[in-house]
Amino acid sequence: KAGVTQTPRYLIKTRGQQVTLSCSPISGHRSVSWYQQTPGQGLQFLFEYFSETQRNKGNFPGRFSGRQFSNSRSEMNVSTLELGDSALYLCASSLGGHPSTDTQYFGPGTRLTVL
C-alpha cells in the first residue's frame, strides 16, 4: 500500500500570499489530521477531517483552513502568510476507528518558507 503523500514537499512564499498544501491519505483511510511543526512551538494540531467533515480544530487563527474531498484527500490553505507560518506541515491519516487500535500514519511533510 502506498503511504501518505504530501505535495509539494517544499514551498517558498512571500508575506501576504496564500498557499494550499495537499495530502493524499493511505487508501481506505477516512481521517486526515494536520499538524504544524516549528522549532519554537513544536508539534501543534491544526485540524482533523473525517468523511469530509471537520471534527476537531486546534487553536490557530482563521487564516488556516482545510477541507476534505470525497476520496479522502485533504487540502489545507493558509491565507495572508506571515513570517511565523514558516514550518513543516505534517498530515496524518488513519481509518478513524477506535483509538485503542486506530493508528495514525504520517506523511513526509511540506516545508513552507515564508520570506
Next chain:
Amino acid sequence: AQTVTQSQPEMSVQEAETVTLSCTYDTSESDYYLFWYKQPPSRQMILVIRQEAYKQQNATENRFSVNFQKAAKSFSLKISDSQLGDAAMYFCAYRSAYGGATNKLIFGTGTLLAVQP
C-alpha cells in the same frame, strides 16, 4: 488542558546498550491514550508504541517497552539493545478518550536520541 513534557532535549546511547526516555503529562481525565512516535532525520514520523490508560500492564513492542505510572503521570520509553537505526527524535503524545471521536494528539517537545557505534 492537557500538557506533555519531555525534560530531556537530547540523549546519547552506545550501540547495544539500553536507554530510557522520560515523559510526564498533566491531565484531569481518567481515560486516555499515550504514544511514543519516532521521527528519523527523513522526517516521516512513525508510531513506536501505544499505551491505554486503563490498562495497567505496560506495553511492549520488540525492543521497545514503556513504564507507565498513571498516578505519577509518567510514561517513559525504554529502548533495549539500541541500534544505529534508532537514532531519531522521539515524541511522547497524549490523546484524550473523551470529547467524541478525534485523532487530536498533544505532543511533547521531543528528545533527540543519538546512537554511538
